[in-house]
Amino acid sequence: MYRVTEVLRALRGGLPGRGRDVVPPVSVSVIYRFTGAAEDPVKEVKYGRENNPTTMVLEEALRVAEEAEWCLAFNTGMAAITTLLGVLAAGGARRVVASRLLYGTTRSLLDQMASMGLLEALYAGPPWDELLRAVEDQGPDVVLVETIGNPTLRVPPLRELAATCRERGCVLVVDNTFASPYLFQPLMLPGEVVVVESLTKYIAGHNDVLGGVVCGRGEELHRRLWDARRMMGSILQPLDAYLAARGLRTLHLRMEAVSRGASEVARGLLEKGLVERVYYPGLPSHPDHETARRLFPGLYGGVLSFDVGSGEAAKRVLRELRLVVPSPSLGGVESIMAYPYESSHRGLGEEEKRRLGITPGLLRLSVGLEEPRDVLEDVARAIRAAFGA
Ligand SMILES: Cc1ncc(COP(=O)(O)O)c(C=O)c1O
Numbered sequence: 001m002y003r004v005t006e007v008l009r010a011l012r013g014g015l016p017g018r019g020r021d022v023v024p025p026v027s028v029s030v031i032y033r034f035t036g037a038a039e040d041p042v043k044e045v046k047y048g049r050e051n052n053p054t055t056m057v058l059e060e061a062l063r064v065a066e067e068a069e070w071c072l073a074f075n076t077g078m079a080a081i082t083t084l085l086g087v088l089a090a091g092g093a094r095r096v097v098a099s100r101l102l103y104g105t106t107r108s109l110l111d112q113m114a115s116m117g118l119l120e121a122l123y124a125g126p127p128w129d130e131l132l133r134a135v136e137d138q139g140p141d142v143v144l145v146e147t148i149g150n151p152t153l154r155v156p157p158l159r160e161l162a163a164t165c166r167e168r169g170c171v172l173v174v175d176n177t178f179a180s181p182y183l184f185q186p187l188m189l190p191g192e193v194v195v196v197e198s199l200t201k202y203i204a205g206h207n208d209v210l211g212g213v214v215c216g217r218g219e220e221l222h223r224r225l226w227d228a229r230r231m232m233g234s235i236l237q238p239l240d241a242y243l244a245a246r247g248l249r250t251l252h253l254r255m256e257a258v259s260r261g262a263s264e265v266a267r268g269l270l271e272k273g274l275v276e277r278v279y280y281p282g283l284p285s286h287p288d289h290e291t292a293r294r295l296f297p298g299l300y301g302g303v304l305s306f307d308v309g310s311g312e313a314a315k316r317v318l319r320e321l322r323l324v325v326p327s328p329s330l331g332g333v334e335s336i337m338a339y340p341y342e343s344s345h346r347g348l349g350e351e352e353k354r355r356l357g358i359t360p361g362l363l364r365l366s367v368g369l370e371e372p373r374d375v376l377e378d379v380a381r382a383i384r385a386a387f388g389a
Pocket residue numbers: 076077078079103146150175177178197198199200210211212329
């Protein structure tokens with residue numbers, strides 16, 4: 001369960017040696033007084049590429065939010081994912097089975113790492129029984145999925161998947177970006193689970209900071225990731241950590257609001273009959289609605305996708321928007337509409353896109369904090385205008 005009070009309490013704590021600040025300040029110093037090594041270098045604050053007090057406050061709060069033993073913050077979500085997969089592969093966990101439905105850049109990363117001989121990547125599912133079967137048959141070292149898969153919002157059967165991973169002795173890596181710890185905490189699943197998240201989206205929440213995080217259990221992985229981050233110099237910078245922490249303070253309120261907003265817009269679009277298909281896990285018609293209902297607390301996130309039938313129509317809709325911003329991201333206070341076919345999933349082959357429902361007419365809407373009826377009205381008007389109605 002996401003413990004709002006505990007997350008807020010963790011964010012209120014003072015910095016080491018500066019305990020009177022109610023709001024932890026941005027520690028801009030790159031160097032810290034150092035007169036001899038502490039026992040644990042991972043916790044030592046002496047140089048900004050290794051640790052930073054502001055980043056550590058955020059990490060502690062995210063640790064509480066994800067019910068993890070540790071969290072490490074990186075300067076982007078991709079830095080977090082790249083470092084995690086690299087460290088796992090370097091430790092011998094090289095055989096990866098991944099959902100086909102991943103953020104496009106994550107898939108490109110897997111493909112590039114595979115082409116460099118750093119790991120082997122096999123894609124399976126949805127349908128999810130294909131993924132479960134692949135894990136059972138292959139017994140990979142690592143399984144990689146998104147809690148809510150990008151961009152058709154498919155939700156894997158995470159409990160069954162975690163149980164299978166535990167049986168087969170593989171690490172389950174869950175990208176929890178679309179759900180955020182407020183909807184789901186992957187570390188509550190059985191077995192060895194590691195969470196990655198782009199902070200850029202819901203956690204920071206205001207489209208003004210890039211960041212990423214890896215959260216997990218067990219000291220060995222923690223130490224190896226920290227060491228990799230220190231060597232690559234990819235720690236989340238203090239001002240960015242401050243902004244992400246500021247966003248995290250209202251994550252619970254925003255997730256409630258955007259989930260209600262997205263649900264209203266998804267239902268409204270269906271009722272108006274303006275689009276061919278609406279994908280939203282909160283809709284009974286979504287193939288994973290039952291799974292999502294069992295996993296999430298009656299909220300289904302702020303993102304929905306819909307199909308307007310052709311690439312031309314999709315681009316006209318994007319141009320006709322007045323309130324919603326046509327832009328490839330999600331999770332902020334502004335409603336944003338993305339075009340996965342030519343942005344997040346551009347790198348996928350035509351056949352794979354077709355198989356996953358990433359058609360030229362697919363648009364992805366991240367509902368922000370505006371009045372949902374205004375968002376629906378803008379989208380509906382843009383669709384009508386796109387079709388000359
Ligand atoms: C599911 C998911 N994971 C990871 C990322 C990468 O995050 P970042 O842009 O912070 O590197 C994204 C970005 O869109 C994403 O959608």
